Amino acid sequence: xxxxxxxxxxxxxxxxxxxxxxxxxxxxxxxxxxxxxxxxxxxxxxxxxxxxxxxxxxxxxxxxxxxxxxxxxxxxxxxxxxxxxxxxxxxxxxxxxxxxxxxxxxxxxxxxxxxxxxxxxxxxxxxxxxxxxxxxxxxxxxxxxxxxxxxxxxxxxx
Ligand SMILES: [Zn+2]
Numbered sequence: 424x425x426x427x428x429x430x431x432x433x434x435x436x437x438x439x440x441x442x443x444x445x446x447x448x449x450x451x452x453x454x455x456x457x458x459x460x461x462x463x464x465x466x467x468x469x470x471x472x473x474x475x476x477x478x479x480x481x482x483x484x485x486x487x488x489x490x491x492x493x494x495x496x497x498x499x500x501x502x503x504x505x506x507x508x509x510x511x512x513x514x515x516x517x518x519x520x521x522x523x524x525x526x527x528x529x530x531x532x533x534x535x536x537x538x539x540x541x542x543x544x545x546x547x548x549x550x551x552x553x554x555x556x557x558x559x560x561x562x563x564x565x566x567x568x569x570x571x572x573x574x575x576x577x578x579x580x581x
Contacts, residue, residue: 428459433457437481437502438552438555439453439466440453440467444468447472447473448472449472450469450556452480453466453467453468453469454466454467454485454501455485455501456486456498457498457499457501458498458499459498464492465484466485466488467488469484471566481510482500482513482514483510483513498519499522500519500523503549503555504525504526504532504552505524505530505534506522506537515537520543521543525549526547526549527546529556529557
């Protein structure tokens with residue numbers, strides 16, 4: 424294998440965060456920001472429901488928990504789900520070099536656009552991430568549509 428950090432091990436932290444969110448009654452999406460050598464800088468999860476705050480996504484939570492960093496070029500944003508436009512914008516704004524996502528099945532955010540911007544994007548296509556969020560969406564379609572900014576009627580495919 425290459426010298427790159429173990430993306431699966433990093434994803435496991437984001438999955439722990441997603442499970443924590445689920446246990447809190449929230450949307451099971453987690454994320455973590457790592458340094459290039461695999462050092463954990465910050466971790467977090469979506470807390471839209473818990474804190475009535477639509478701005479707390481997994482990625483923004485992990486980013487804020489990491490505090491100020493001199494440079495984001497070598498950092499790795501690991502998230503259980505393809506990053507939405509809001510979080511993709513965060514990655515682009517701060518120049519985060521790599522995004523590792525657990526899946527892009529339940530939702531496709533801005534990861535193709537990030538690739539076009541020169542960000543390295545790794546899709547781990549992880550079964551547990553797909554199942555955990557997929558099950559949750561099936562049970563909570565209204566909250567899900569709210570989270571992804573869809574205000575139409577609830578006829579989600581799941
Ligand atoms: Zn987001």
